[in-house]
Amino acid sequence: MATRDAYGKALVELGRVNPNVLVLDADLSKSTKTNLFAKEFPGRFIECGIAEANMVGIAGGLAAAGKIPFVSSFACFLMNKAFDQLRIAVAYPKWNVKVVTTHGGISIGEDGPSQQSVEDYALACALPGFVVTSPADETSTRALVLRAAEHVGPVYMRTGRPRVPIIYPDKNELFEFGRAKRLLDGGDVTLIGCGVTVAECLKAAEALAQSGIRARVLDMHTLKPVDREAVAAAARDTGAIVCVEEHLLDGGLGSQVARAAAELAPVPMEFVGIIDTYAESGTPDELLEKYGLTAPHIVRAAERVLRRKK
Amino acid sequence: MIELKRTANRIRQDVVRMIGEAGSGHPGGSLSAADIVTALYFNEMRHDPARPDWPDRDRFILSKGHAVPVLYSAFMEAGYLSRDLLPTLRKLGSPLQGHPDRRTVPALEASTGSLGNGLSIGLGYALAARLDNRDYRVYVMMGDGENQEGQVWEAAMWAGYQKIDNIVAIVDYNKQQLDNWVAKILDLEPLQAKWAAFNWHTIVIDGHDMSQILAALRQARETKGKPTCIIANTVKGKGVSFMENNVEFHGIAPTPEQVKQAISELEREAANLG
Numbered sequence: 165m166a167t168r169d170a171y172g173k174a175l176v177e178l179g180r181v182n183p184n185v186l187v188l189d190a191d192l193s194k195s196t197k198t199n200l201f202a203k204e205f206p207g208r209f210i211e212c213g214i215a216e217a218n219m220v221g222i223a224g225g226l227a228a229a230g231k232i233p234f235v236s237s238f239a240c241f242l243m244n245k246a247f248d249q250l251r252i253a254v255a256y257p258k259w260n261v262k263v264v265t266t267h268g269g270i271s272i273g274e275d276g277p278s279q280q281s282v283e284d285y286a287l288a289c290a291l292p293g294f295v296v297t298s299p300a301d302e303t304s305t306r307a308l309v310l311r312a313a314e315h316v317g318p319v320y321m322r323t324g325r326p327r328v329p330i331i332y333p334d335k336n337e338l339f340e341f342g343r344a345k346r347l348l349d350g351g352d353v354t355l356i357g358c359g360v361t362v363a364e365c366l367k368a369a370e371a372l373a374q375s376g377i378r379a380r381v382l383d384m385h386t387l388k389p390v391d392r393e394a395v396a397a398a399a400r401d402t403g404a405i406v407c408v409e410e411h412l413l414d415g416g417l418g419s420q421v422a423r424a425a426a427e428l429a430p431v432p433m434e435f436v437g438i439i440d441t442y443a444e445s446g447t448p449d450e451l452l453e454k455y456g457l458t459a460p461h462i463v464r465a466a467e468r469v470l471r472r473k474k
Numbered sequence: 475m476i477e478l479k480r481t482a483n484r485i486r487q488d489v490v491r492m493i494g495e496a497g498s499g500h501p502g503g504s505l506s507a508a509d510i511v512t513a514l515y516f517n518e519m520r521h522d523p524a525r526p527d528w529p530d531r532d533r534f535i536l537s538k539g540h541a542v543p544v545l546y547s548a549f550m551e552a553g554y555l556s557r558d559l560l561p562t563l564r565k566l567g568s569p570l571q572g573h574p575d576r577r578t579v580p581a582l583e584a585s586t587g588s589l590g591n592g593l594s595i596g597l598g599y600a601l602a603a604r605l606d607n608r609d610y611r612v613y614v615m616m617g618d619g620e621n622q623e624g625q626v627w628e629a630a631m632w633a634g635y636q637k638i639d640n641i642v643a644i645v646d647y648n649k650q651q652l653d654n655w656v657a658k659i660l661d662l663e664p665l666q667a668k669w670a671a672f673n674w675h676t677i678v679i680d681g682h683d684m685s686q687i688l689a690a691l692r693q694a695r696e697t698k699g700k701p702t703c704i705i706a707n708t709v710k711g712k713g714v715s716f717m718e719n720n721v722e723f724h725g726i727a728p729t730p731e732q733v734k735q736a737i738s739e740l741e742r743e744a745a746n747l748g
Contacts, residue, residue, distance in 0.1 A: 213635075226602050
């Protein structure tokens with residue numbers, strides 16, 4: 165299941181238990197999957213039309229009046245078009261708005277760069293007071309959506325378009341903002357991913373194991389606040405870190421992890437992500453491969469960082 | 475009526491003193507808005523200074539946030555803020571931030587200052603009232619130049635389509651913006667026709683004529699099935715001769731001598747009111 169589908173289902177679940185939850189969309193509800201909520205709760209679904217700035221402003225006012233609005237659109241449109249409104253009508257007054265985007269990253273595929281969000285982590289992390297999350301699978305998406313509704317304050321969540329493998333088979337696995345999940349333990353190097361790159365990190369760890377390298381794998385589902393303890397422990401225990409994200413290397417997961425590592429326990433690090441460019445049309449798999457985000461690229465980064473570790 | 479005019483006069487005096495003391499700020503657009511803000515807080519709106527978080531209060535959003543001294547003055551007059559704060563505007567640690575900041579002044583319904591945001595936020599409040607079956611009303615004051623922002627028209631289109639009739643947009647049409655006359659920067663005309671085309675009920679008034687202001691607000695309240703836009707023709711710097719229609723006073727504070735002169739003019743006006 166894609167994380168956007170998990171988001172749509174989680175919203176319905178939330179809507180059934182919390183009458184204060186409202187959902188706003190900008191004419192993309194069939195794609196963002198908020199149409200599931202709209203179908204069950206038409207009176208609490210607010211269609212804003214293709215006007216993201218106004219949508220975020222409305223959400224701010226609703227939150228100020230005690231509602232819990234979830235606003236959704238593609239990551240690129242919501243974060244880029246409505247950034248001023250996220251600042252003025254959400255972050256600055258600390259209003260309780262949940263910003264959940266879909267179609268994050270380049271793995272949306274064929275629609276091409278105008279629809280591919282490669283800046284949203286950086287933008288969201290730059291908003292004071294925002295919790296920034298990027299779940300890897302359906303279990304964690306559901307859990308973090310429910311958690312977002314309980315949390316008082318702004319939350320950003322990126323979900324994706326393509327189907328992703330299940331990372332957490334236990335549907336009741338617990339997730340807390342700012343608490344990374346250790347999916348695999350190892351003492352040689354730590355691979356840290358979020359969103360779709362978590363599955364690639366696991367594949368890379370398997371490949372590394374073939375050559376006797378034992379990798380720890382962390383799902384850093386919360387980029388902000390980043391799990392500083394988990395980063396420091398990874399640095400101390402494994403002495404080398406590779407960060408992997410479906411995002412520009414500027415201002416995303418790598419930046420958050422690197423700052424924590426630099427402050428607490430500096431070790432050699434490598435960064436796997438999109439390097440200062442927009443991508444192109446193609447299938448999701450082709451794009452992830454071409455732009456260097458798949459397991460073989462992570463393996464090479466791990467090998468580089470291990471050489472530096474000596 | 476006469477009491478409202480006296481109140482507006484005191485608010486104007488405080489605006490001038492406050493900005494003079496601060497040494498920076500936006501007197502022109504604060505003075506042009508003074509009569510409307512007075513009419514709202516001292517006649518039209520349901521509110522209680524003892525309970526700024528009263529769920530059923532009417533909401534006012536100053537989307538043209540740079541005019542916030544007029545709102546701080548009204549808050550002092552109404553009792554939301556202590557008058558002792560007057561000399562602290564724009565100073566480090568003061569709740570009276572240079573633009574509205576609801577973290578420091580809870581009576582502010584929104585933090586504004588980036589133009590274009592207020593109407594959308596107001597629509598959020600207005601929609602919440604509808605969802606909760608509350609009868610409070612929402613007033614959003616915008617600058618004329620602010621109507622150049624695209625977000626204003628996103629909000630206008632949505633409100634008109636959704637028939638949000640518990641919101642009133644008020645355009646403080648003082649004809650000047652920072653760089654020049656509005657008509658020389660990016661003309662808004664025909665402004666009334668634009669709002670009407672977005673399915674708003676429109677009323678054009680003299681924004682310094684208290685009876686016209688009150689009548690327009692009453693008409694807005696009685697208008698059902700449509701949001702109302704009041705286009706208030708105003709004079710930038712209204713009430714202070716050397717500030718009126720003087721674009722220099724968009725964003726420049728008066729000197730201590732100019733403050734004295736302005737206050738004496740306003741005191742004369744107050745005396746004439748009887």
